[in-house]
Amino acid sequence: MDSHSQHAMQLVSASLVPMVLKAAIELGVLDIIHRAGPGALLSPSQIASQLPSQNNPGASLVLDRMLRLLSAHSVLTCSVSAHQVDHVEVLRLYGLAPVAKYFIRDQDGASLATLLNYCNDKHIAGDMFVRIPKGDAIFMKDKQWVLHLFDDKHCLMILKNCYEALLDHGKMMVVNLVIPEAPETSLSAKSLFQFDMFLMNTTTSERERTEKEFESLAKQAGFYTIRVACSAFNFSVVELFKSM
Template identity: 45%
Template sequence: MALQLEEEENFGCAMQLVFSSVLSMSMQSAIELGVFDIIAKAGPGANLSSSEIAAHIGSGTRDSEAPMMLDRILRLLASYSILSCSVVANEEDGSDSQRLYSLGPVSKYFVTNEDGGSFGVEHVGGDMFASVPSGDAILLKWILHNWSDQHCLKLLENCYNAIPDNGKVIIVEALLPVMPETSTAVKSTSLLDVLMLSQNRGGKERSREEFMTLATGAGFSGIKYECFFSSFCVMEIFK
């Protein structure tokens, strides 16, 4: 019995991989339709049916089948715990049940941030491979993973020359372990790594050892790993 259950689980996993693109397409549709924002604007703890959500989307959902089609997308998202779902009796006739959807812990990352971006960091334009403006601290957030090791070395060398002896370069990047892991953090970073492979020549996610090699290769004496969130890390390199 246990062997059969394991085999069924493995088969189900294989099926998910075959149809995995459907999840990303459904997520894109939900985001473009504003589903997460609609539920959020309904208030904390709001539970909405697909008909109620469709009514807020606009003229494009006047098709009588729109709520049903939307419900099928929302049901998929709920099966991945992106949305939460409950089943209640249909208040209109008291017979058929209907699904109500609410925001789950993952959903908040797809709700529009009304505060917008932060203005606490000065953004300076220019060619960072030619020169970097001087400063006590330089922030490189999601920059190095776009570039090859050779480009990163050139950039970090320019940063080295732009800071004083007591200055530092702050790097925000994901960290990949040497041995592949099955955690959600490593899975997401591995996906990002392959995205870099397909989009940016030489771009990649790196391990601790690779960041240390880049830092010392550019002339820095060491690296500190200051803060972690999921697979992302705030690092400081110094002279």
């Protein structure tokens, strides 16, 4: 099988990776390994013994298959050794790869794991569509990133109200994902495009936007120009300036 056909096969089953990762997080697998200490390596049976439910006698075998997949995607590390009792068996020990820390809650309770449970709840103050208190700066940040929850029509309503609320020479700052104009093969671009599809699967009104699409909406709302000030972990701070 050539590399292109292998890639095609991987794409066909790509949805399994977030499904398995979500299941591992909900079972507390990453937390169990994390609690074992830095550099810890645990066997599937050791992890299974600490699961909340002990009703499945085949849990360690199921876990081993799940954790192999996550190791292949560099979420976990895997050390393989031969283990002999009555016959030779392969023993796999699993640890946390560097990326795993982003799926374990930090001291503030934050984690990328929440994105795996993304839902259609909108905790948006109703007065955003009516009136926003005046100020020289507006910082729009929400755990569900306000603007991508709405179509262009409703985004424009919000931006116009923000424009009217800003004092002269004021600016608005929006924390949001900004997708590339053209398809790219970088990990960052793939993540952005995949999350855009994630939103489309929720409702067709939700979408990520390119920098030019943000600029078009901003100028329709009255803003002079925009600037992507900085980006980190696929999130960007977009500044919208009321005037020169």
